[in-house]
Amino acid sequence: MKLNRKWLNEEFVDLSGVPDREFVETMTIAGQKVETYERLDAELRNVVVGRVVSITRHTNSDHMWVCQIDVGAGEPVQIVTGAQNVHEGDLVPVAQHNSWLPGGVHITKGKLRGEVSNGMLCSLKELGLTLNDFPYAIEDGIWILQEDCKPGDDINTVIGNDDTVVDFEITNNRPDCYSILGLAREAAAAFNKPMRHHDPVVRGGAAGELSELLEVEVPAEDLCRRYTARMVRNVKIAPSPKWLRQRLRANGVRPINNIVDITNYVMLEYGQPMHAFDYRYVGSGKIIVRRSEPGEALTTLDGNVRTLTPGMLVIADETKPIGLAGIMGGENSEIMDDTVDVVFESANFNGTSIRQTALALGMRTEASGKFEKNIDPLLTLPAVDRACELVELLGAGEVMDGVIDVLNDIPEPRTIELEPDRINALLGTDISEADMVEYLRRLEIPVEGHEIHVPSWRPDLVGMADIAEEVGRLFGYNNIPTTTFRGAATEGGYMEAMKLENRAGSLCRSLGYSEILTYSFVSPSIFDQIRLPEDSSLRNAMRIQNPLGEDASIMRTVALPSMLAILARNNAYHNDAVKLYELAKVYLPKPGQILPDEPKHLVLGTYGEHEDFFKMKGEIEAFLRGMNVPEARYTAEKHDPTFHPGRCARVSVGGVDLGCFGQIHPLVARSYGIDGEIFAAELNFTALLSLQLPEKTYTPLPKYPAVTRDIAVVCDEAVTVAALSDCIRAAGGKLLRSVELFDIYRGKGIASGSKSAAFRLTLRADDRTLTDADSDGVVSAVLAALEKELNAKLR
Template identity: 45%
Template sequence: MLVPLNWLKEYVDIDENMDVKDIVEKFTMSGSKVENIEVLGQGISDVVIGRIVEIKKHPAADKLVICLVDVKDELLQIVTGATNVYVGAYVPVAKVGATLPGGVKIRKQKLRGEESLGMLCSAEELGIDEQLVSAESRGGIYILPELPLGMDVKQALGLNDIVIDFELTHNRSDCMSMVGMAREAAAVFNKKLDYPAIDVKEVEEKVEDYADVEIAADDLCPRYVARVVKNIKITPSPLWMQQRLIKAGMRPVNNIVDVTNYVMLELGQPLHAFDLDKVKGRRIIVRRAQKGEFIETIDHRTRELDETMLVIADIERPVAIAGIMGGLNTEITDETTTILIESATFNGSNVRLTSRKLGLRSEASSRFERGLDPNLALDAVNRAAQLIEEIGAGEVLKGTIDVYKKPVKPWRVAVRPHRVNSLLGTEIDTAYMADLLERLGLKCLIKEDTIEVEVPTFRQDLRIEADIVEEVARLYGYDNIQETLLDNCKASVGLKTYEQKMEDMTRDIMGACGLNEVVTYSFESPKAFDNILLREDDPRRKAIQIANPLGEEYSVMRTTMIPSMLDVLSLNLNRRVERAAAYEIGRVYLPEELPLKKLPVEVRMLSIGIYGDGADFYDIKGIVETYLNACSIKAQFKPAADPTFHPGRAAEIFIEGKRAGVIGEIHPDVAEIYNMNKRVYVGEINLDVVFKKANMVKTYRPLPKFPAVTRDLAVIVPDDVAVGDLEGAIERAGGELIERIKLFDVYKGDPVPEGHKSVAFSLIFRSKEKTLVDQEVNEVFDKIVQELNKGFGARLR
């Protein structure tokens, strides 16, 4: 919320001598967070208002013109390349010696042989956003309305001002206006609030003779107020109004639109003006849209509606999307002569959902989404009518149309002062506590040990005693509350859970392996399952549909983290990152059945992804083995038949017979879908299984006292026999005497028979109790050979 300080001072008498930093600090300490401060006109000096009295071509440059500019006390010759200047235009003139924002100093100079005694300024050169000025001034000189010649531009354009940008919480809809922030300022600085006086001058004709209003969906629109103004004259709005709109971040359009925007900024109630002659039957109907209805909004886009959306309609078609944007079919134009001003209250949740479905947000919708006070609607429409009449833009008809079936009234909250002091650790006097609350517009009645607080309808966030406690705390001043311990408080030490410690350890090991942590959404696109080539019957396709998705790209809960990792790797590769290694700790969501009848199973997963020159399958396998070794887990890797991965270059991970994950090189077709022209290796591991099987207790044993015996073993086995299975059999047959098994060779070819392979191991035998003799080693060795022959048909090579 952009708040120009001079505009704020119209409602609250803030001390002129108070430094803006002190003002900001007081607002911040009262709970109104300040995001930014912009000092307007900073660095501008000796820039005045001038009028172009003559324009002639530059004799030596086709793209330059020579302007003779009247600045009251002298005529200045100025050379410019701007194409939007014309005789009679009022423009900002930086005279010789003038300064502009950024330290620019204007000097006398010659341009292609012609003397230039100054510069005509654009809006941007004065520190004004060009997107907020009229179309004729964008990309050229700032064309101004008629102003006194020679007048300082900062005074003329109101640039002697400071704009404070407040970051407001969603529950404070009352602060989305100048009056709302003035109410806060009045409470913070203990000043009187001067509410804008509203007095509408009306003609004798009655509004009922011109229009009619019906609310057919009162659950979504509790109040609708309308006024009619005739004999409309469309012109630019007064300069003072344009200046305030620009400072508040809005672009002036014309006098009628500017008045509705001005009132929205001033009071917080969005308004909309319809060209009443274009409203069929001159009847406004607030109803739900019909499925398949269309409306072309004022941004010239056609939007399809459905029955969940609220629209403003006439007797034939929608003329506005309630609370969001008006329709092109009733837009105000230069030919408009009669308007209907809408001031209504719409259901905030419905406006938010409609806005999200249509991908359309506006200044109005951002206010309705927060929830507005229905009792604000009448003041707002009357204020707009008053301003239209005061600036001579039209004549206001007598009376208002006000459909308000269930008026909202103030409510009461009982507050116990001793409870407030107990929670805050303070000793605030009851009378002073009531005074603090009354500064905010709350009415207080002290009854013995209770304050009965009447909450006005504009403070919809105050419902229970705890809400009032927060108001007392922030106005009393957080910096005035002493540090104290809670009564009967026992200190306790916060500790991490086993799972949290294991996650930390996982991050440490992944970082040590050279991987960077990434974080992705738990939402996924249904197309992701096709992108990684999952079969139609794959259980991972059974994903939970999100009821209110951000869009189709985030419409289901993920059942695998591989697509998210591939998105990250693809993005990096397409940004010319030649080598990347990443990991993510997240969750997947596995429903037991669809549609959901109970919450899904959330599985904690580790996702890994790498690519780059020299990277291969054994890199990602090594990372996983390093991690599992740190967890004291011995895993088995078996060939995987997963369509996401390259055939023969992927492995499933098993821990004590339970599948715990998969790693491998992604299939070339998947790589092509993700626009990756390198070999990419990804994997995901079920951390819930790992954490359950991990043994993090460190055990130590003395160095061996007796020597080891080494024997090599080479056997011929069928191709489909896994090396890991052979190692398991050797370990079982060798018993306690086997200290280490190391694979050192796999060979295929002559003289090994076709369909077979030779696998060679180095075996280390050692006893803890004595020195082994050959006979003992031979017996164990023969037992191993027999076990391999029995289990796998292995024979010695």
């Protein structure tokens, strides 16, 4: 919504002493955001009024004239022109040396056919004007001024460019601010200045009674809340006066003639769209506000034929539509130069209906944009009175007595209780009740006792929070101190499960993995891609009733295929090394119940030159330590068809199976279009959380030195390192602090089908330095247990 400050200052609230920057900043802080602002004279500089003192023919040209121009600077300046409509004594616009015209045109002195020219005489077009702005001028030729001006006057002042236009970004819940009146009310409140109101006064009495010539029917009561009409006879179509043309032009509206300009002027001033009908085209003197009928069409003012669909709201006479309600009038009722009698329409239409019609016909207009926001129905009468007042003021016609005012749905008055304590609690302020009442008074919101009477033009005021916003913005948001919220509210923060998820994500990222997010709905074909057996319970997935397609028709019971799909995409993009993780929900149906279990799984996926089984095992160990989970047990897994049978292990903690990890089976990798090695893990994150230790425990650094002993035992190839390690730990007793495998040997000196495994044992006591006898005793016990339980003998 545009607002030119001269109109504001002259008619509503005098803020002429407030600089533009201060004005826009104060208005923005007070709640009406300024999008941009510009001076109308910014592009037109150093152009003044000049009087032609003398004019002589150019000696070297048969169409040029050498003019001596008085520009109010003492000595006349010489300017050469080719215009043929300039005479001695004429007042003309003069672009002097080093002047600027609209469009960035720079004027400097020079020579034309040997004669010095110190500038240029200007036409309307060169000043950015048209005949609509100054109808007495000529289109081709120098503008001969008829304004009240003298040589030396700035042309910006003469044409009304000494003004600032401020463009506001108005929210849809403030339809009152789509008007000069509404913005003036906001400006008066923001600067705490008195607002000048004007109640339209219509004399009438010279052209008879309206009811004798016009009748209005509104069959579409649900789409027309109010319809108000007045009539003017013996109109005199002419250009509008300069002040009205300037205000329209400053707000981006092209002046046309006095009657049309009045309707546009009132729409800008009040925010109430109006339309003027030529009465002679209103058949039988009857206006009917109805829905369109099948097969009807209307040629609108823009010359286009609009085919109407049944249900569109139209303004019609007894035989045909003459206008699209709230959008545009019909060409068959347009104001013409020979128009004698005019009907002013000021109505309030259903915003949804207007929006739907405008969208269907592709013709959104200024009027439809305002009706879409459900403007105040109480505006129609003062707006039409204002139009008739302007008719009388401009001498444009004779206003008939009487008003036709059809009321169908006028909103009931609303009240809101003033609750100072709740408002202060919400804002975090200590504003007194008296100050709150004063702020509301400045906004013209009446308060009686503790009861706020909501004006009809403020549909956005519904409850206490809305009143608090009004108080807060006039108090000044920048004046509100930073405080803790005083209302009944809990302190924000992460739930414990969210904290653990965040920690898990941080650990994965610290290990070099990047997070991904995938859809929970997948294709049934994933089970075949990962070689899941037909009898697997994981194939019993929940189907989606309205899937996007077969590729997204079930809820996943396993998250690994989603990871493999992302790895395959990265491989197709020739990314040489990738490490990804996801905390993904899976959906496991429960017999006899509608809703499934929804545990979260941690899925890791990686490939690249430096990735292998043991690196992933170390990363999982580091992750579990970071999650404060007891030491995990890793056992070989040879029967999971998704993984390589010799490079896969299950992870368990305290007897709880968490999942498995390892190299993806080559056939599975190939089904995803990957030829290289892929390593992945899928662990039950929900189960893992239940295994966390209550808190981390720390022990002091040892006082006594450790003793290390290395042993190498020969055992059957089928005996796993984990079994050897468990046996050593069980036999080592409390002096054994750690067991570390450091070598496996197969070859010369070792029988076929056997292997040698070498371990480093770390021994320590908390109360003394160990002796050789202590260490020998532990090693002997370990070797005896290995031979007895696993037939593993010292090498």
